Amino acid sequence: xxxxxxxxxxxxxxxxxxxxxxxxxxxxxxxxxxxxxxxxxxxxxxxxxxxxxxxxxxxxxxxxxxxxxxxxxxxxxxxxxxxxxxxxxxxxxxxxxxxxxxxxxxxxxxxxxxxxxxxxxxxxxxxxxxxxxxxxxxxxxxxxxxxxxxxxxxxxxxxxxxxxxxxxxxxxxxxxxxxxxxxxxxxxxxxxxxxxxxxxxxxxxxxxxxxxxxxxxxxxxxxxxxxxxxxxxxxxxxxxxxxxxxxxxxxxxxxxxxxxxxxxxxxxxxxxxxxxxxxxxxxxxxxxxxxxxxxxxxxxxxxxxxxxxxxxxxxxxxxxxxxxxxxxxxxxxxxxxxxxxxxxxxxxxxxxxxxxxxxxxxxxxxxxxxxxxxxxxxxxxxxxxxxxxxxxxxxxxxxxxxxxxxxxxxxx
Amino acid sequence: xxxxxxxxxxxxxxxxxxxxxxxxxxxxxxxxxxxxxxxxxxxxxxxxxxxxxxxxxxxxxxxxxxxxxxxxxxxxxxxxxxxxxxxxxxxxxxxxxxxxxxxxxxxxxxxxxxxxxxxxxxxxxxxxxxxxxxxxxxxxxxxxxxxxxxxxxxxxxxxxxxxxxxxxxxxxxxxxxxxxxxxxxxxxxxxxxxxxxxxxxxxxxxxxxxxxxxxxxxxxxxxxxxxxxxxxxxxxxxxxxxxxxxxxxxxxxxxxxxxxxxxxxxxxxxxxxxxxxxxxxxxxxxxxxxxxxxxxxxxxxxxxxxxxxxxxxxxxxxxxxxxxxxxxxxxxxxxxxxxxxxxxxxxxxxxxxxxxxxxxxxxxxxxxxxxxxxxxxxxxxxxxxxxxxxxxxxxxxxxxxxxxxxxxxxxx
Numbered sequence: 001x002x003x004x005x006x007x008x009x010x011x012x013x014x015x016x017x018x019x020x021x022x023x024x025x026x027x028x029x030x031x032x033x034x035x036x037x038x039x040x041x042x043x044x045x046x047x048x049x050x051x052x053x054x055x056x057x058x059x060x061x062x063x064x065x066x067x068x069x070x071x072x073x074x075x076x077x078x079x080x081x082x083x084x085x086x087x088x089x090x091x092x093x094x095x096x097x098x099x100x101x102x103x104x105x106x107x108x109x110x111x112x113x114x115x116x117x118x119x120x121x122x123x124x125x126x127x128x129x130x131x132x133x134x135x136x137x138x139x140x141x142x143x144x145x146x147x148x149x150x151x152x153x154x155x156x157x158x159x160x161x162x163x164x165x166x167x168x169x170x171x172x173x174x175x176x177x178x179x180x181x182x183x184x185x186x187x188x189x190x191x192x193x194x195x196x197x198x199x200x201x202x203x204x205x206x207x208x209x210x211x212x213x214x215x216x217x218x219x220x221x222x223x224x225x226x227x228x229x230x231x232x233x234x235x236x237x238x239x240x241x242x243x244x245x246x247x248x249x250x251x252x253x254x255x256x257x258x259x260x261x262x263x264x265x266x267x268x269x270x271x272x273x274x275x276x277x278x279x280x281x282x283x284x285x286x287x288x289x290x291x292x293x294x295x296x297x298x299x300x301x302x303x304x305x306x307x308x309x310x311x312x313x314x315x316x317x318x319x320x321x322x323x324x325x326x327x328x329x330x331x332x333x334x335x336x337x338x339x340x341x342x343x344x345x346x347x348x349x350x351x352x353x354x355x356x357x358x359x360x361x362x363x364x365x366x367x368x369x370x371x372x373x374x375x376x377x378x379x380x381x382x383x384x385x386x387x388x389x390x391x392x393x394x395x396x397x398x399x400x401x402x403x404x405x406x407x408x409x410x411x412x
Numbered sequence: 413x414x415x416x417x418x419x420x421x422x423x424x425x426x427x428x429x430x431x432x433x434x435x436x437x438x439x440x441x442x443x444x445x446x447x448x449x450x451x452x453x454x455x456x457x458x459x460x461x462x463x464x465x466x467x468x469x470x471x472x473x474x475x476x477x478x479x480x481x482x483x484x485x486x487x488x489x490x491x492x493x494x495x496x497x498x499x500x501x502x503x504x505x506x507x508x509x510x511x512x513x514x515x516x517x518x519x520x521x522x523x524x525x526x527x528x529x530x531x532x533x534x535x536x537x538x539x540x541x542x543x544x545x546x547x548x549x550x551x552x553x554x555x556x557x558x559x560x561x562x563x564x565x566x567x568x569x570x571x572x573x574x575x576x577x578x579x580x581x582x583x584x585x586x587x588x589x590x591x592x593x594x595x596x597x598x599x600x601x602x603x604x605x606x607x608x609x610x611x612x613x614x615x616x617x618x619x620x621x622x623x624x625x626x627x628x629x630x631x632x633x634x635x636x637x638x639x640x641x642x643x644x645x646x647x648x649x650x651x652x653x654x655x656x657x658x659x660x661x662x663x664x665x666x667x668x669x670x671x672x673x674x675x676x677x678x679x680x681x682x683x684x685x686x687x688x689x690x691x692x693x694x695x696x697x698x699x700x701x702x703x704x705x706x707x708x709x710x711x712x713x714x715x716x717x718x719x720x721x722x723x724x725x726x727x728x729x730x731x732x733x734x735x736x737x738x739x740x741x742x743x744x745x746x747x748x749x750x751x752x753x754x755x756x757x758x759x760x761x762x763x764x765x766x767x768x769x770x771x772x773x774x775x776x777x778x779x780x781x782x783x784x785x786x787x788x789x790x791x792x793x794x795x796x797x798x799x800x801x802x803x804x805x806x807x808x809x810x811x812x813x814x815x816x817x818x819x820x821x822x823x824x
Contacts, residue, residue, distance in 0.1 A: 243822035363818030406775030410655035
């Protein structure tokens with residue numbers, strides 16, 4: 001592991017100064033290598049899948065693990081998309097002159113070495129590696145043991161891409177063992193890794209957060225809310241709630257709890273519940289909700305703090321926007337929350353007082369996505385406030401430095 | 413401690429939404445209270461100084477601890493200066509429209525609760541508390557036990573200011589014990605403290621970094637360099653080196669090592685060394701330096717990694733800008749480094765390749781200061797790359813959120 005770290009640090013120094021064209025060439029060459037060696041990647045993946053089957057892995061997890069031709073093409077295309085993004089490095093973020101003639105510029109630079117710890121989805125290998133490369137960072141990837149062979153095959157292509165472009169292969173490295181202790185060691189390598197990004201389930205992220213001696217950019221759970229205000233447009237409320245919950249139930253931006261103002265609970269809520277139930281969603285309601293729709297099962301206290309990631313929604317009737325804000329700030333995960341209203345004052349109150357990375361007015365929580373924000377690919381949604389909040393794309397994987405140009409100034 | 417944490421969290425929620433006028437009124441009222449109760453503050457400080465004397469504290473430390481009328485006035489004035497700064501909170505950092513009509517705004521918000529752990533200088537109590545208040549953050553201050561009485565007297569004035577302005581007093585709290593274990597507890601309060609900022613010597617910062625379960629904004633040592641290039645203007649080289657080293661030797665931006673290109677070591681260096689030695693600076697040189705000036709004592713390997721914070725400089729002759737960059741990146745602390753040259757290519761190479769928070773061309777390293785950058789007051793200089801790098805002022809004590817305004821959009 002120490003050797004990996006030193007190699008990454010050395011590669012990072014080169015990558016930090018690499019011109020955009022060379023980084024993009026490496027990304028495109030990696031994409032080409034992935035297409036060219038699609039058969040070998042699928043073969044490696046088949047070994048992972050067979051192993052997982054022998055260990056009785058759940059079908060849903062095997063589905064996330066399994067690659068096919070289209071998924072491999074998606075991985076290659078993803079790298080080309082990252083190549084097409086603007087390069088954040090070298091951007092002058094701000095520039096100003098001081099009365100003494102000093103000219104100060106704040107310039108984007110890479111973070112250095114990024115450690116990424118993730119679970120079974122092999123595409124993360126390319127997505128995360130590609131974003132790190134684009135942003136001039138070296139990375140050390142530690143994939144799930146389930147996807148080890150697949151990740152190794154993909155990494156080989158990424159390293160080929162680097163070599164073809166004349167960049168150090170060690171800018172992207174895979175931890176070469178599935179030994180669980182390797183993660184523990186990785187999380188203590190404070191000299192050689194600048195930031196750790198865990199991607200996966202809650203238990204992985206909690207373990208990383210608890211053990212890491214290196215700063216962590218966390219992507220915790222998404223307990224997202226839609227609040228239907230007294231002044232909500234009923235059709236918008238129905239469409240937004242349905243989409244926020246049911247478009248895809250497994251994403252972190254999926255809504256888990258619906259809050260409805262009491263004054264419209266009998267007028268607007270019934271159609272919303274009809275739409276949800278018709279779409280196959282289980283409704284867990286508080287007493288007021290169950291009086292309105294008997295199909296709702298009782299919600300328990302635990303429901304307000306649960307990320308279902310499934311076709312289940314908890315529903316609570318509240319007294320106005322203040323009570324909604326209080327519920328969201330108490331029970332939410334500071335991820336993404338939406339208000340449906342035509343009342344500008346209620347909207348601005350919700351947008352400013354809900355303490356979440358993303359707050360929306362009259363739009364689905366499922367827009368919580370770097371691509372939908374126009375930021376290109378993302379490595380996840382940060383629910384922390386330090387360094388990066390919300391979608392973490394190439395720009396969020398950067399730091400800055402101050403370049404100060406003078407003509408002989410000394411400080412009085 | 414837990415009670416402190418909960419009170420801070422509750423106060424932070426109020427402060428996050430406080431209008432600029434009210435925060436500024438609190439700062440000005442605190443300044444007024446400090447002036448009004450100057451005698452009580454000086455009395456409290458006299459008790460601290462007497463205790464410190466009884467414990468045989470070093471004279472230089474007692475000097476840092478000791479307040480007088482002018483220093484108290486400086487503290488009050490400092491708070492008024494912070495009140496006069498622009499409020500970073502609520503600023504729209506970026507705003508754009510998506511093809512689907514969503515309008516996305518990235519808006520500055522406070523971090524939440526900031527824990528500050530510092531040593532004996534009582535003015536940090538007001539400086540740090542004031543900056544946190546300005547940026548809408550609650551803070552928990554843990555001052556050195558040496559300055560406990562002084563800090564308590566200052567904090568009382570700050571809390572009065574908050575009360576006068578109708579803001580929660582618990583937005584600024586002092587850990588009410590000098591028990592060393594309290595710091596250990598503070599560093600584990602992950603739910604109630606969002607970021608820890610240590611201010612003080614290397615051992616304090618290392619302890620905090622090693623123990624903290626909360627993210628830390630580090631202000632490590634400043635091993636700063638001046639590199640005199642082959643194309644340096646000799647007079648600028650002399651003035652900049654002298655100022656960088658000797659203006660104040662105890663600040664983190666003071667230069668510790670001088671690097672000189674071999675080609676000008678016999679022409680430019682002698683006058684630089686004359687100026688340093690005339691100003692009372694001890695010179696520790698490598699062999700080449702000592703051949704040029706016999707007054708230089710031999711530098712050992714440890715000198716290149718030492719922050720003297722004293723009238724001592726290490727001097728090394730190097731072969732060109734590449735060797736200088738290598739030396740700085742290997743031995744420096746990624747704080748502040750300067751090149752003296754009239755060669756634009758060498759300058760740009762140094763500015764882009766030296767991996768430090770602040771890199772300067774033809775200017776003294778002593779400009780490493782938030783005030784000199786035009787950022788107003790600062791809480792320190794961050795040598796880390798995550799979240800904040802370089803001077804940490806009110807703006808660096810913020811995070812952001814995305815406010816997304818739609819008209820009923822759902823995600824396809």
